[in-house]
Amino acid sequence: MDKYVINGGKKLFGEVNISGAKNAAVAIIPAVVLCDVPCKLRNLPNIRDVSVILSILENMGAKVDRDPTDPSAVTIDPRGITSYKVSCDDLVAKMRASYYLLGALLGKFGKADVPPPGGCKFCKRPIDLHIRAFEALGAEYKDIDDHIVLESDGLKGTEINFDPVSVGATINAILAAVKAEGKTIITSAAKEPHIVDLANFLNYMGANIKKAGTDEIKITGVKELRGPSDDSGEEISYTIIPDQIEAGTYMAAVAAAGGEITINNVTAQHLRSIMKVITETGAKVTVISDPNREYETVTVARRGDLRGCKNQVITSPHPGFPTDMQPPITALLAAANSTSTVVEAVWANRFSYVPELRKLGAEIDENKSSLTIHPVAGGLKGGTRKKPVSVRALDLRAGAAMVIAGLAAEGITEVEDAKYVKRGYEDIVGKLTALGADIRMVTYKEITDDSDE
Numbered sequence: 001m002d003k004y005v006i007n008g009g010k011k012l013f014g015e016v017n018i019s020g021a022k023n024a025a026v027a028i029i030p031a032v033v034l035c036d037v038p039c040k041l042r043n044l045p046n047i048r049d050v051s052v053i054l055s056i057l058e059n060m061g062a063k064v065d066r067d068p069t070d071p072s073a074v075t076i077d078p079r080g081i082t083s084y085k086v087s088c089d090d091l092v093a094k095m096r097a098s099y100y101l102l103g104a105l106l107g108k109f110g111k112a113d114v115p116p117p118g119g120c121k122f123c124k125r126p127i128d129l130h131i132r133a134f135e136a137l138g139a140e141y142k143d144i145d146d147h148i149v150l151e152s153d154g155l156k157g158t159e160i161n162f163d164p165v166s167v168g169a170t171i172n173a174i175l176a177a178v179k180a181e182g183k184t185i186i187t188s189a190a191k192e193p194h195i196v197d198l199a200n201f202l203n204y205m206g207a208n209i210k211k212a213g214t215d216e217i218k219i220t221g222v223k224e225l226r227g228p229s230d231d232s233g234e235e236i237s238y239t240i241i242p243d244q245i246e247a248g249t250y251m252a253a254v255a256a257a258g259g260e261i262t263i264n265n266v267t268a269q270h271l272r273s274i275m276k277v278i279t280e281t282g283a284k285v286t287v288i289s290d291p292n293r294e295y296e297t298v299t300v301a302r303r304g305d306l307r308g309c310k311n312q313v314i315t316s317p318h319p320g321f322p323t324d325m326q327p328p329i330t331a332l333l334a335a336a337n338s339t340s341t342v343v344e345a346v347w348a349n350r351f352s353y354v355p356e357l358r359k360l361g362a363e364i365d366e367n368k369s370s371l372t373i374h375p376v377a378g379g380l381k382g383g384t385r386k387k388p389v390s391v392r393a394l395d396l397r398a399g400a401a402m403v404i405a406g407l408a409a410e411g412i413t414e415v416e417d418a419k420y421v422k423r424g425y426e427d428i429v430g431k432l433t434a435l436g437a438d439i440r441m442v443t444y445k446e447i448t449d450d451s452d453e
Contacts (some may be wrong), residue, residue, distance in 0.1 A: 004415040004429065006406035007438035011259035016434045018247045018265045019045035019426040020072060020240035021176050024194035026097035027171050028127070028201050028240065029053045029076070032290045033062075033104040035205050036180060038077035040237035043247075045426045046071055048419070052094045055100070059088040084109040093118035095125050099127055099168065102148060104177030106139055125373040129169035137176055137184070157182030157221055165190050165317050171198060177219045180206045184216040192318040193270045198256045199240045204228065204238055242295055242400070243285070244270040245324045246425060251275070251300045251326045253432070255283040256408040260301035261435055268296045273321040276331060281336060282307040291292075308373065310339035315346045327353055327401035333373045334362035335380050335408040338420050342371045353398035356391040358407050382411030389413050394418045400425065407437055 020043035030053065032039050044050055054074065058064050061080035067073035077137075084105045091219045092098040092115040099101075105112035117127075131141050136159075139152040141424070150170050157180050160173050165384060170190040177184035191213050199212030208220040227236035247266045254261045255278050263430035266288045268275075275285045275298070283302035290297070315323040323346035332341040334357050344350050351371060354364050363374040383389040391413065392405075393399025406413030415421075418441055432439050 001242060001416075001444055002191070002418040003444065004389070004403060004418050004421070005408070005414045005440050006382070006403065008257070008380075008406050008409040008411060008413055010257065010407070010436055010438055010446045012254045012261050012407070012435040012437060013259045013430075015264060016250050016431050017436060018242045018250075019043070019047075021045070021194055021197065021243040021355065022049060022245070022424045023049060023192070023243075024197040025050050025095050026053055026095070027100055027194060027198045028102040028238070029057065030104040031175060031198060031202060032076045033057070033078050033081055034107050034175065034202070034270045035078055035227070037226050037236060038063075038075055038079075039146055039205065039227065040073060040075040042070070042073045042237055043240040043242075044072050044074055045243065047426050048423045049095045049097065052091055052098055053098065056086065056091045057086055058096065059091065081108075081328075085113040086115060086334060089282065090116040094363060099130065100171060102130065102134070103172035105174045106134060106150050106152070106155070107179045109399065112148070113144075114148050116146065116148060125148055127168070129162055129166045130172045131174040133162075134335060136160050136175055137173075137180055139176075139417075141316040155180035157184040157219070159185045159187065162186070162188045162190075166414045167195065168190050169318070170195055171207065172220065174198060174202070174209065174212075178202055178209065178221065178225070179223065180219075180221040182221060184219040184221070186219070187215065189215050189217045190317055191215060192214040193241060193244060193267070201238050205236075233356075237376065244274070245322060245397075247271055247298070248274040248322070248325045249328050249404070249425070250431075251278050251285070251298070252325070252332045253404050253407055254300050254435075255281050255297050255302045255306065255332060256332045257437070258302050258306075258405050259436070260299065260303075265295045266298055268298060271298065272317060274325055277309060277313055278323065280307070280309040280311065281332065306332075306336045308333055308336040308340035308375065311393075312341045312343055314343040317346065317381050323347055323350065324397050326350060327397045328404050330354075330371060331357060331366075331401035331404040331408070334360075334405060335374070336373070339375065340373045342373065344369050353394050353401055356398070356402060357405055359389055359391050360413065362403050364407070380405055380409035382406065382409040382413040382416050385412055391415055393417045396420050398422045403428065403432075403439070407432070407439075424425065
């Protein structure tokens with residue numbers, strides 16, 4: 001097992017390139033199952049979740065070819081997938097987004113048989129809304145040998161309403177409905193950028209999805225998904241959008257540590273709520289657009305004091321402040337010189353990482369769905385070289401929070417269970433090192449050897 005070892009208190013300077021969006025990639029890769037031809041996906045992040053979902057598709061019979069000249073490009077030929085059953089329970093259990101195979105297989109075969117998903121367990125996340133959507137489309141749900149089994153005599157378009165709004169259920173409903181007979185209307189739909197990216201991909205392949213990114217999505221079922229250039233023999237390819245959460249994490253990192261960095265390959269519109277909070281902490285955020293480039297650049301500089309936020313930071317569905325940015329922002333505010341309040345309004349019990357921040361000296365009061373974060377005299381503290389402070393990455397975004405806190409804290413911080421961070425951040429050690437951070441990933445054995453010096 002691996003740990004990050006961070007010698008904090010060093011300012012960050014330089015440039016960082018943002019990878020493709022994890023949340024878009026893990027939805028679009030299962031969507032390829034619905035396609036009737038091979039498809040090349042570009043700008044895929046080199047992260048654990050992407051590797052796992054690609055391995056699942058290979059196990060099911062898909063052919064996956066990685067481009068030797070472009071590590072972010074993969075061609076998937078789904079035509080070898082001839083069964084609606086997924087048998088690789090161990091792989092499915094490694095990631096939460098494996099449940100998108102339910103919608104994809106149900107949409108393709110009218111049936112699905114998938115093991116329960118795994119992934120981060122920061123709170124209880126049932127899939128009852130997903131099942132209700134499948135049932136509305138005409139599927140029958142069964143639990144057989146701890147597998148989620150869905151069967152239908154043919155899916156029919158219908159109206160689906162989500163209460164509360166659910167990103168995952170919206171994605172699964174789209175996947176199941178795209179080849180269903182007739183028209184499906186999803187009301188109270190989630191509006192996150194990766195939902196729009198999924199709809200754009202499916203439309204590119206021949207689907208008929210309208211108004212994705214609004215709270216009412218309209219889908220007219222189609223019989224085939226063959227892409228716009230299948231008859232011409234040209235390569236069918238699609239490029240994944242940049243990762244707004246990765247970009248937000250680096251924004252929080254430089255605000256916490258101080259310095260100035262340039263963040264390349266972002267969609268600024270996706271970052272508005274994050275930029276607003278970062279600006280409140282005393283950092284200067286500048287968006288740079290270039291008409292010759294598809295994406296934008298953001299610079300973030302913090303040279304003065306790190307302030308707390310006068311306004312409450314409240315998570316909410318897009319375009320509100322993302323729940324996935326709540327742990328990294330809390331870590332940032334734990335190093336600020338005034339009090340802040342963070343309210344988690346999307347997921348219950350998403351504060352399990354707070355005791356880890358307290359190990360670094362953070363002063364945080366927890367009250368059900370909110371945190372009150374107090375300034376700490378002298379700032380957060382890691383340990384000496386001989387006795388570092390050890391914290392755990394309890395899940396993906398909590399792990400990013402520990403890294404940010406370690407960058408801000410004076411002294412040595414060890415972040416255990418780096419595997420969670422690697423689920424969603426491509427080469428975080430290399431990217432932070434290039435910005436001037438003193439961070440490395442080592443094995444438990446290497447750390448033991450160091451402590452004996």
